[in-house]
Amino acid sequence: MRMRILAASLALWATAASAQAQTLELDGGGAVSITGIVPQAMATYTPKEGINLQVVTGQTLTRSLMRVAAGQLDSSVVPTPAFRAMQEGVGPYESHGDNARQLADSVRALSGLPGSTYHAIAWADSGIESWEDLRGTSVYIGPPAGIASLQITGMIEAASGLVEGEDYEGERAPWGIATQSFQDGHYDVLVISAPVGQQSLNELSLQRSIRILGIPDAVVGTPEWDAYTERAGMTYNTIPAGTYEGQVNADEDLLTAANVMFLAVHQDMEEDVAYRYTKAYRENIDAMKASNALLRAAETEDPFLGVNAPLHPGAVRYYREQGVEIPEALLTD
DSSP, X not given: OHHHHHHHXXXXXXXXXXXXSEEEEEEOSOTTSHHHHHHHHHHHHGGGGTEEEEEEOXXXXXXXXXXXXXXXXXXXXXEHHHHHHHHHTOGGGTTTTHHHHHHHTTEEEEEEEEEEEEEEEEETTSSOOSGGGGTTOEEXXXXXXXXXXXXXXXXXXXXXXXXXXXXXXXXXXXXHHHHHHHHTTSOSEEEEEEOTTOHHHHHHHHHSOEEEEOOOTTTTTSHHHHHHHHHHTEEEEEEOTTSSTTBTTTTSOEEEEEEEEEEEEETTSOHHXXXXXXXXXXXXXXXXXXXOGGGTTSOOSOTTTTOOSOBOHHHHHHHHHTTOOOOGGGOOO
16 A cells, blocks of 8 residues: 555656646757757757757758747757857848847857768769869759858868859759759759768668768868858868768768757746756767767767857856856856
8 A cells, every 4th residue: 555655656746747847949950950850869858857848840940040039939959150140130130130130139058069961962973073073063052041051152162162153053942852853953963961871861872873072181271161160150070981882982081061050048048947958968968879870970079169159147057067168258247
């Protein structure tokens, strides 16, 4: 009888704890992209910190950032250059002007997040073997809205000097139809953001042999490349040799660009909620990476990589408890 009473008490306690948990909504990118995979993985661990995370994938993250800034959404994955564009009222925020610049002041960051890796793919029999060979071709450069096209065209220019609209034709379309459109011959080169080793890219390479263009060693570290990565919110990643079965140049490691993100919330989020939200992510990164092979190559060591918004006080509290030095630029007055 006493065991039954104890079990019933525990069940009631668990129900009460669940009822008291904070429910937050988080916008992510495509469900099979890193910007979608990380939020979904995060939702597995936030309940341990009393947060039920409702993840909505497939969102246009530049729009999600506006919703966070306006207090209409709890949190979002945010591309680093999107926040800079919002502060300046340019790019996808040009039509919002002063309103975007004012709303940017209410955005706070919790942590840097990994992004996906750019794969510049051509058919092996197309004659395209280098960046210079993109001259006169059509290249998929991302969706009509968002920041990806700026990152992709910047990567091509930094790697080759080729300028979109002058040296090659940039093609814009939603991510969801990009690969099929490439297969249908709508453009010569597909530059797509994807986790290293994504199965759909491997299947593409098995249907017809592909070549992936890597960033030349001579380019990396030049002032032009450094300026690009700073401006576009990018870092480096490697596509290891042998990653894709139908890749004709799979005998070499390929260096390429990878985008970086941060987890954004509104400045009015309660400090303790922001603290627990930050803790739930930072203390379960290793478990997330162990559970999904697509996350294993993601850069997660630096908690501030990709962060260009001020940190929320709850996040500051967490990092200080952990003895992590916080850059002055990320602290508010």
